Amino acid sequence: MTRCYNFCAGPAALPVPVLERARDEMLNWHGAGLSIMEMSHRSTEVMGVAARAESALRELMGVSDDYAVLFLQGGASTQFSAVPLNLLGEDGVADYVNTGQWSKKAIAEAKRFGAVNVAASSEDAKFSTIPPREDWKLSDNAAYLHYTPNETIGGVEYFWVPEVDAPLVVDMSSTILSRPVNVADYGVIYAGAQKNIGPAGLTLVIVRRDLLGKADAKCPAMLNWQKAADNDSMYNTPPTFALYLAGLVFDWLQECGGLAAMEVINRRKAQKLYAAIDDSPFYANPVEIPSRSLMNVPFTLANDALDKQFLAEADAAGLLNLKGHRSVGGMRASIYNAVGEDAVDTLIAFMNDFEQRNG
Structure with a gap:
């Protein structure tokens, strides 16, 4: 079979070695007599897959124990709501930087839950640039500053980390795992899986533990990071096959250096x-x-x-x-x-x- 070259923004190309391994393990995963898709998420097999995936990701990205690693659902777009619900509080204000369509969507969603200050925007420049840090108009005592390190649609990427007093919250959906980052620079990193992590259906959230437990009382259980952390990302049935494939991608990245x-x-x-x-x-x-x-x-x-x-x-x-x-x-x-x-x-x-x- 001849495979085409896939330049899709997402769901994106997956490594061929990962697809081949998944194919070989599809019907009889490690001699279990069934597919990993058919196993209970409470089984020792699936719990082991999840644990190995988290360990591999921590090693790849240098994620310390100061951070919880959550494997969730709903895509990065669900985190547009989860971020303010977990961090903003009743009377807080959040700073956002607008550099493209995904920033705009995050801002629009956050405004449904509290006060948002758009600290800077490149919309007047048709999102062809990143506003210089010295031009940002930050709030006093912001609960967090949110930005999108890579705008998938406009093709704009930050190659620097903003220096601000508030915790940095970033939507890394289209740049995560493409190069090293210092996780300690951020309060929260979140990403949809369907670009560099694995197939659509899985969402990654890496959250500094001191930011857990701040969720608004009206935050739904499924969006509450503390509840996800307390239940090892298995408060409900997780996307087990997507998690398994993500683990294979992490292994492949390690094999690539x-x-x-x-x-x-x-x-x-x-x-x-x-x-x-x-x-x-x-x-x-x-x-x-x-x-x-x-x-x-x-x-x-x-x-x-x-x-x-x-x-x-x-x-x-x-x-x-x-x-x-x-x-x-x-x-x-x-x-x-x-x-x-x-x-x-x-x-x-x-x-x-x-x-x-x-x-």
Whole structure:
């Protein structure tokens, strides 16, 4: 079977070795006579899978015992509500930085639960940049500051950590595990799994333990981080198969050399693709160079009348899911960990050929 190259922003490509191992273990997991999907989440087998996944993640990211690691459901979008419900309090205020569509959604949801101060926004610049830290208008005694380190849609990424007094809360859905981070810089890290962690259906929350136990009285049990931590992420039936696959992805990352090794590869992939765009009068990227994402590369054609043709020919060539988000148009190549360098090289060759024939 020939596999295509998948540039989807999510659900995204999974590592082939992970898919092959899951295939081999599908019907008879470790001699148990059934699939891991069919086992009780209270069984020693599934509890062991969860424990090993957490241990591997802690090792990969350097997560200390000062933090709880929660495997939840509902995607990062559910955490847009869970964050204020767990941290804001009745009379608190939260600072948010708006750098794209996911920031906007987080802000809109937080406003349903309390006072929100938009400390900075790049909306006037069409989300092509990150507002300089010195321009941020922070609240006094904010409960937390929320920002999105990588905007999947606009292709903007922070390569610095804001220095503020409040705990940092970050939606790392599209950049987590792509390079090392200092977890101790953050109060809360959350991420949907469907980009660099595993399949859709699993949500990761890493929360500093001193921030637990602050949930509003009206916070639903399923959104209460303390309750999830007290029950080892099994207050209800967790997405066991997604958790199992995430554990296989963590193992694969360790076999690849860890996050430092992945960063080298990811930077090389991105540099190649951005160079192909910048060296051509036919393609363009709207993001300021210092803020260009390593994971999500949007680009436009000089003549947008060719967009449909570009996408049709790309699909025929086995280069899938290159259509840009409906809010911005154009193209977008998401080049997460599981998208190999060969995929990027093939895309660049296709782009060059398309330009020669249509430029």
